[in-house]
Amino acid sequence: MVNYIIRRFLILPFILFGVTVLVFSMIMMLGPYQRLSTYINDPAQLKGQDMDELVSKYGLDDPWYEQYGRWIGGVLQGDFGWSESAGQPVTEAIFSRFPATLELALFAVIPVVMGGIWLGVLSAVHHNQKFDHIIRIVSTVGWSFPTFVFGLMVLMVFYGVLGWFPPGRLGADAAAIVRSAEFIQYTGLNVLDGILNLEFGVVVDSFRHLIGPIVTLAIVWWSYILRITRSSMLETLRKDYIRTARAKGVAEKFVINKHARRNALIPVVTVAGPMVLGLLGGVVIVESVFGYRGIGQYAAQAAQQLDYSGILGVAMYFSFLLILINLIVDVSYAVIDPRIRLE
Amino acid sequence: MQKKLVVFLTLLLVVSVFSVVGAQEEVKSPDTFTYVTIGDQSTLDPHFAYDTGSSELIYQVYETLIDYEGESVQDFVPLLSTEVPSQENGLVSEDGTEYTFIIREGVEFSNGNALTPEDVKYSFLRGMVSDRSGGPIWMLYEPLFGAGFAGLSDVTADVVGVEDPKQLTDEQAEEVLAALDEKITIDGNEVTFHLAAPYPPFLNIVAKGASWGSILDKEWSIEQGAWDGTAAEIADAHDPVKEEDPLFDKMMGTGPFILTEWVNGDNVVFRRNDNYWREPANFKTAIIRNVDEWSTRKLMLLRGDADMIYAPTQYRAQVESEEGVTVTTGIPVLQNMNMIFNWDITTEGNNYIGSGEMDGEGIPSDFFEDEDVRKAFSYSFNYQAFLEQVRMGEAIQLRGPIVDPLLGYDENSDVYSLDLEKAEEHFRNAFGGELWETGFTMDLVYNSGNDPRKTAADMLKSYIERINPKFNINVRGVQWSTYLDASVRGTLPASFGGWLADFPDPHNFVQPFLDSAGYYAGRRGDTYKEWAAESGIDDLISEGISTTDPERREEIYKELQQMSIDHAIDLWIDQPTGSNTRRTWVEGWYPNAMRPGVDFYSMDKVAE
Numbered sequence: 001m002v003n004y005i006i007r008r009f010l011i012l013p014f015i016l017f018g019v020t021v022l023v024f025s026m027i028m029m030l031g032p033y034q035r036l037s038t039y040i041n042d043p044a045q046l047k048g049q050d051m052d053e054l055v056s057k058y059g060l061d062d063p064w065y066e067q068y069g070r071w072i073g074g075v076l077q078g079d080f081g082w083s084e085s086a087g088q089p090v091t092e093a094i095f096s097r098f099p100a101t102l103e104l105a106l107f108a109v110i111p112v113v114m115g116g117i118w119l120g121v122l123s124a125v126h127h128n129q130k131f132d133h134i135i136r137i138v139s140t141v142g143w144s145f146p147t148f149v150f151g152l153m154v155l156m157v158f159y160g161v162l163g164w165f166p167p168g169r170l171g172a173d174a175a176a177i178v179r180s181a182e183f184i185q186y187t188g189l190n191v192l193d194g195i196l197n198l199e200f201g202v203v204v205d206s207f208r209h210l211i212g213p214i215v216t217l218a219i220v221w222w223s224y225i226l227r228i229t230r231s232s233m234l235e236t237l238r239k240d241y242i243r244t245a246r247a248k249g250v251a252e253k254f255v256i257n258k259h260a261r262r263n264a265l266i267p268v269v270t271v272a273g274p275m276v277l278g279l280l281g282g283v284v285i286v287e288s289v290f291g292y293r294g295i296g297q298y299a300a301q302a303a304q305q306l307d308y309s310g311i312l313g314v315a316m317y318f319s320f321l322l323i324l325i326n327l328i329v330d331v332s333y334a335v336i337d338p339r340i341r342l343e
Numbered sequence: 344m345q346k347k348l349v350v351f352l353t354l355l356l357v358v359s360v361f362s363v364v365g366a367q368e369e370v371k372s373p374d375t376f377t378y379v380t381i382g383d384q385s386t387l388d389p390h391f392a393y394d395t396g397s398s399e400l401i402y403q404v405y406e407t408l409i410d411y412e413g414e415s416v417q418d419f420v421p422l423l424s425t426e427v428p429s430q431e432n433g434l435v436s437e438d439g440t441e442y443t444f445i446i447r448e449g450v451e452f453s454n455g456n457a458l459t460p461e462d463v464k465y466s467f468l469r470g471m472v473s474d475r476s477g478g479p480i481w482m483l484y485e486p487l488f489g490a491g492f493a494g495l496s497d498v499t500a501d502v503v504g505v506e507d508p509k510q511l512t513d514e515q516a517e518e519v520l521a522a523l524d525e526k527i528t529i530d531g532n533e534v535t536f537h538l539a540a541p542y543p544p545f546l547n548i549v550a551k552g553a554s555w556g557s558i559l560d561k562e563w564s565i566e567q568g569a570w571d572g573t574a575a576e577i578a579d580a581h582d583p584v585k586e587e588d589p590l591f592d593k594m595m596g597t598g599p600f601i602l603t604e605w606v607n608g609d610n611v612v613f614r615r616n617d618n619y620w621r622e623p624a625n626f627k628t629a630i631i632r633n634v635d636e637w638s639t640r641k642l643m644l645l646r647g648d649a650d651m652i653y654a655p656t657q658y659r660a661q662v663e664s665e666e667g668v669t670v671t672t673g674i675p676v677l678q679n680m681n682m683i684f685n686w687d688i689t690t691e692g693n694n695y696i697g698s699g700e701m702d703g704e705g706i707p708s709d710f711f712e713d714e715d716v717r718k719a720f721s722y723s724f725n726y727q728a729f730l731e732q733v734r735m736g737e738a739i740q741l742r743g744p745i746v747d748p749l750l751g752y753d754e755n756s757d758v759y760s761l762d763l764e765k766a767e768e769h770f771r772n773a774f775g776g777e778l779w780e781t782g783f784t785m786d787l788v789y790n791s792g793n794d795p796r797k798t799a800a801d802m803l804k805s806y807i808e809r810i811n812p813k814f815n816i817n818v819r820g821v822q823w824s825t826y827l828d829a830s831v832r833g834t835l836p837a838s839f840g841g842w843l844a845d846f847p848d849p850h851n852f853v854q855p856f857l858d859s860a861g862y863y864a865g866r867r868g869d870t871y872k873e874w875a876a877e878s879g880i881d882d883l884i885s886e887g888i889s890t891t892d893p894e895r896r897e898e899i900y901k902e903l904q905q906m907s908i909d910h911a912i913d914l915w916i917d918q919p920t921g922s923n924t925r926r927t928w929v930e931g932w933y934p935n936a937m938r939p940g941v942d943f944y945s946m947d948k949v950a951e
Binding site for chain 1: 386608628
């Protein structure tokens, strides 16, 4: 398995190179004046601009290989370029948003996956009973409901009416503590840093801001995970070895939890991978609704503004994540089902 | 159990939909002011900034020599100077070419450095040396060096014959620095600006709200790596790339606030400058938060977590009747919107003009050179419906490029109105009657997402196609990048434009819109440039800016305004008015058309 993992990592630079060439080629299909929209992103900024001077200043009329050469040369020296849409270097833009995205993903993935599996198993066990019907209706509605509408409802109820879960990442008071010189940001994850700094007000405030996005994500993704779990579980429960276990007198709880559930998880792991990738890649709509500044917002902003350094940086980040998560999924298969061997 | 849960959730939903979300009775976070808006900032360097977002930040930290008095955009009060220069107090020379500012003593930058006349001189010289392409510094060059001077390259070309300041030798740089140096002189505690010719709006150019008039701490700026004041460094300091500009993300001003945090696109945090030379601000902390989603901004206002928000016209009704919310509308905005007719359309590779010929399947390059065509278009626009339905009554019709209430604006001057009979008459006369017979096909293009522009284009299509079935207009929405590309190439037959005042003077509107060297002349093509020079427009504009007699100036600007209508140079659409949405507990807010956004210093939060 170790060899397999090393091999996968060795391929990584080639894949990243391919991705950058592909993305860069697509951007270069646009003319220099079109790409100038990176620097002038609003009609109001047109006043007084000498377009040709700007094209020349940013080297937009240079041959594509020179422009790519400049960019890749910088990358090899650790400089991923300047992101005009973020107003900071690309690496800073990604790394400054990554903790927010990671924190949301970490806290969302557990309730989403565990809750989805739990509901899916319950639904399968109570197949065609009242509980199963309710869960199926709720999951169908949840999956087909637009995320932004659901997010707005969550915000309206839990913030607008109850005042419990405000938007953003931190309230003004907690943000002031985090900004203070005494507060050390070890990880950039507010909950963890709050604990490490013994600032429990920050921890509580961070949770208050995380719950809205998590609830929104959970409802949407539960619907998906529970449906996969349910159908996989139903199939497993019909297997001969389950019948055998029951015939041997094994307790039903043990049959479900030990024999059936574990075997039903393979398809769940397959869909959980892309789900985690989606969470780590940023969830644009949830981030927008809750004013949560993560990577999703940045990716959308960079694409909209044709910020090629930003787009390339985000593309490399996604590619890296994709490879990493697929690898984790492959390894998980082997852990869940010992019959699977990675060569 | 399940029934109870369903009942609870239903109740919760009903309450959420129908409840007026708690107007907070007490002032929330009285020491903090939070403004929640959209958009981001480009830079913190006052000499680089040329966008409202950046200027809004710079406004809180840096100060200028003079400020506007209250809501006025013509009356001033002293700020870092002790008096507003005028001929009455002897601080403006009789010929109107020398402006002297007496620098206030006892003022400190927030790092404790004392403000000196040397800081003032350095600030303006540094601006003129850095002079980034497409930046705002042309506004200093025109009054100091005269018409035709728009940047350092014009001075280097004039003084040493080198067009690119980055190519200056050391000797040439010394000559250039001397030329700049003599324009701003220090005598004791007085700083005098020596203008090339009288320039009536000069005080507006250096007044608060104009980031380029900000006074920097020379010592601190040099420590950060900004221009060191020597000739040898001119080439390096000129036209910086934004990310390499030393003052891109740093500020050090004399103003009421100190920047604490700037996370572009997310939030900006200021803390109070407790050593401010006037009374310290009412808030310990002031925050600008960027929240793109309207519903979130609305909830933050209603919950009292935002003291002021940006509320677009179409959504404002959702909050204006809420308890604890105050909305002010009809705020003057010195901005206009028009449709620019391209008098000289680039035909090569142009897919917006059909065949490119007068054959009914397209339009020729000189389509809009014909005055009858422009007039026919001007009579085919429903201005009233646009103002009422698109702007929801929050705009007035333009009467030429000059906006209300600037000199030359006359609310009784001639304007176009929807009149399809007159439109038909002009279409019949156009191109000697040929256009009426052959018809035409063209595209009207707008940048996707800009709904007012789309509606304006749809309106023209609807009315013009009614006049003659041979007239065809296709309304096309394109990405901003494509729109920009087409604008620069001159392939758009007509494009939308607008101008937000740099300084409140009619010159700032007639020059870009009407002058043959103006920005929009470039969008109309060479034919227009020749016409503007021959028709006397250029001469009138030159006279207008160099005349100090207000009555003569008014005559000139009225004449230019009338010419822009008589010749239907563009389709003059509207001047929007602004609004402000805030909690009722906010006191001290007042509008000023030249202020870029909020002024935290003027406000307080007081229990209702």
